[in-house]
Amino acid sequence: MLNRRQFVTATGVVTLGWPVIASSAQPIEAAKVLVGFPAGGTTDAVSRRVAEKLQSGGYAKVALVDNKAGAGGRIVVEELKRSPADGSTMLLTPTGIITLYPHIYSKLAYRIEDVTPVSTGCRVVFGFGVGPAVPESVKNLKDYLAWAKAHPNGASYGSPGAGTPPHFLGALLAKESGVELSHVPYRGSAPGIQDLLGGQVAAMTSPIGDYLPYLRSGKLRLLATSGTARSKFTPDVQTYAEQGFKNLTMSEWYAFFLPAGASPDVVQRASAAIRAAVTSPDVIEAFAQLGFEAGASTPAELAKIVKDDNTSWGPIVKKVGFTPEN
The missing domain is CATH 3.40.190.10 (Periplasmic binding protein-like II)
Incomplete structure (x- = not known):
């Protein structure tokens, strides 16, 4: 089952026909990228490189990273759920927090439907x-x-x-x-x-x-x-x-999400901005220094990754027998 998590290579999800950010679009006054882990880790480093590009690329006048660590990354998804769906707040997270956690937390405060897929960012x-x-x-x-x-x-x-x-x-x-x-x-x-x-x-x-x-x-x-x-x-x-451990084959996408209810225009603009960021040569190199392979996707491609990932985790959780109590 773990092999199903090796979806495609980082370059394999980069597609043609991408929407571009219209030159007449007004930058968001202040955007933030939510990260569910402490400053100093690799997820934090990835988010900061992307935030820099969101600002310099014209997506937002100011783009900052907001670290909200705790509960294995669940807290930050709850924060996204409460955020406005106007493109000013994005979440960068390992996809497992969206797709795996519904299998192990019976009282999870969010559902897959509470987030809107934007783009993959990198694979690890x-x-x-x-x-x-x-x-x-x-x-x-x-x-x-x-x-x-x-x-x-x-x-x-x-x-x-x-x-x-x-x-x-x-x-x-x-x-x-x-x-x-x-x-x-x-x-x-x-x-x-x-x-x-x-x-x-x-x-x-x-x-x-x-x-x-x-x-x-x-x-x-x-x-x-x-x-x-x-x-x-x-x-x-x-x-x-x-x-000798053939079942222990696993990789994971780190991806960007908006709150549920984001309009198609907001989603496409955010997705184009993420793609522009993660396909920049300097960001690709920076990601490589962190052990990540850069790769962007369309919102639809990320939605499929999320769906397939969610399906694959059920048997794995059952095999391990993990519950939050143990």
Whole structure:
């Protein structure tokens, strides 16, 4: 089922015949991009590059990022739901927060219908990284699982939040290997990576961009990545599938949404502005530095991604058996 999340390559969703921002359109006075994770993480960095382009490209006179961390990204979707649908407030979020959470939270304060798809922004695969709490002799997943089995009190892994796709990767690894791994949820990747560096947590499942600066310095080690093929950012690191875990193949789109009720004109103008931003050469390069592959879509293409993603998550959640209480 996880293979269904490898929808298309980043360039594959870029389509022709895009609407352009009319030169006569008046810029929005002040626009903001909502982000459900703390400042300092990769989602925050992506949002800031796009916000800069929204301002310099004429979409808004002022465009800022508004970080509202907490509840694994749910709070920020609720904030979007309460926002005006005039194009002044957009949400940048991993699609799993829209498509996965309805399967695990019975009292979720929003529905898929409460957001309007605008465009994809970038795609990412996840990495399983370890820090100084794990011996340097551990070079791959087989080594880590053997170490974890021998050291159950230290066999912990962090994720950007309970019920997020990286959390499910760790849970599936534990389930398929038969090795008990203790999950430590964080409020986003940034604090988890800091604990990984400090040895407070043994391992971390997170977007691979979170590890890149520390891999170069040797402070962290990446044991696996979750793509169908090795990541171009970490070509020496084997995938989960290469190491015998074929069901642990996963990638995720980070996408932009408006509140429900946004008019077609507002949606198309916002989508064109996002496309112009994420296809700019400097933004593509900036995303690559963060471990992201840039890619824009039409609103209809993103709507299909959301629908298919939502369908694929049901069996996965059932297999893991996760509920918010555990």
